[in-house]
Amino acid sequence: MLKNSWYAVEFSNAIGTSPKLLKILDREVVLYRTANGQIHAIDNTCIHRGAALAQGWIANGCIVCPYHGWQYGTDGTCLNIPSLSPTATVPKQAKMSTYPVREKYGWIWLCLGDGEAGELPVIPNFPDLKSSKLRSIQGKFYWQANYERVLENGLDFAHAPFVHAGAFGNPDRPEIPELKIENYAGGASATAYLAATPPQGLWRLLVRGERAPIQTRTGFFLPNLTFLEVHLPFGQLTIWTAHVPIDIQHTVSKWMNFRNFFTGKWADRDAANRTIKIFEQDRPIVESQHPQIIPTDLSSELYVAADALQLQYRKLRQ
Ligand code: FES
């Protein structure tokens, strides 16, 4: 597991002043905002009797445990134990673990490493689509699979004609032209021109006749973010996805989808359905992969030219 890294874990707009539980890598973390809008992350299990802070609330800049009302400041220190007499002091050991947390590009970023002991890593740089004029929607998709298998699926060009035939893969043209790999800090991307199938549904309104190959770029940022840019004949579609590792066998992919065509709300459902359909097509394959966790030994699975981006992911993760 990559510990000293920033995981994109939640949509910014999903966190308000009521505490929200996040399950990540077998831990339970609570995300919340204080009245000043600042985001915070603290362990879920109250140090007193183990009640869930996620069921608590925020008061005076503290998160309050719902069981006996202990109040924890943003650094995890307990500042008030209501059952104590006003002259008694709060014991020093009454302190919860907190985590470094940031907000950028419409995502909440969480670092599970020991931020106090060393330097924090840097949150990657990429275009801030969230503050652009693009139409955006978001959603979640749950998998019974390890997040690295899910992430690699997002980097995989060669499966499209088989798994997504009729959606965007063309089964009559399964060959993947040479990938143009771009390396950058914390990740890599690949671009290819993929053979297209005629568009279905609503998108048919936008295209006439034969479709030219479609410029497609996909890439990742360690540890858990992927993106896909599809240059359709009628506009551009970009999908950013944070693959949140709930535990070794379960993942939730939180996706943001941006488009510069059909920018009305009326087309949101169609856009969401397309994204979910793709994930649903991937699901049985990704959940079937064995071993569930990708091997650390680079020589234990085979690579062909179309797997170049996955190989780059495995090398970087190494
Ligand atoms: S269990 Fe949290 S205050 Fe007692």
Ligand SMILES: [Fe+2]
């Ligand atoms: Fe897929």
